[in-house]
Amino acid sequence: MQAGIDGPVVAVVKLERPPAAQFQEQAQWRERGLRDVADRSGVALEARVLADGARLLIVNKSVITGAYVGQSLLIDPRHQLFVGMAWPNRLSGYQGPDGMALVRKVQDDVWQRMQSCPLAA
Numbered sequence: 001m002q003a004g005i006d007g008p009v010v011a012v013v014k015l016e017r018p019p020a021a022q023f024q025e026q027a028q029w030r031e032r033g034l035r036d037v038a039d040r041s042g043v044a045l046e047a048r049v050l051a052d053g054a055r056l057l058i059v060n061k062s063v064i065t066g067a068y069v070g071q072s073l074l075i076d077p078r079h080q081l082f083v084g085m086a087w088p089n090r091l092s093g094y095q096g097p098d099g100m101a102l103v104r105k106v107q108d109d110v111w112q113r114m115q116s117c118p119l120a121a
Contacts, residue, residue, distance in 0.1 A: 014084040023080045034073055052078040064099045
């Protein structure tokens, strides 16, 4: 996902629909995996409840380092859909003391715009 035409990549998005019989098990497995990442990184896992029982899980680094600054997972049981997003450390504006606040703002902007897509259908 790019920030406008010819803009920087703000997120790497992966949509997945497992077989219906495996959705719940995969949802639990994926959430456990993200919780493990948060625990090992010493950061909090943010969980938001969305429309129709969907949940958004977000893990961000405490400081901006490496190739990625965070990871998110939308679990949508109504549509049996997972939307995974990795947030690359490519925007020069992320550097500096307010960098993580900008990361969260970009994430919120993206999720607000995307939330209506899979959840409204």
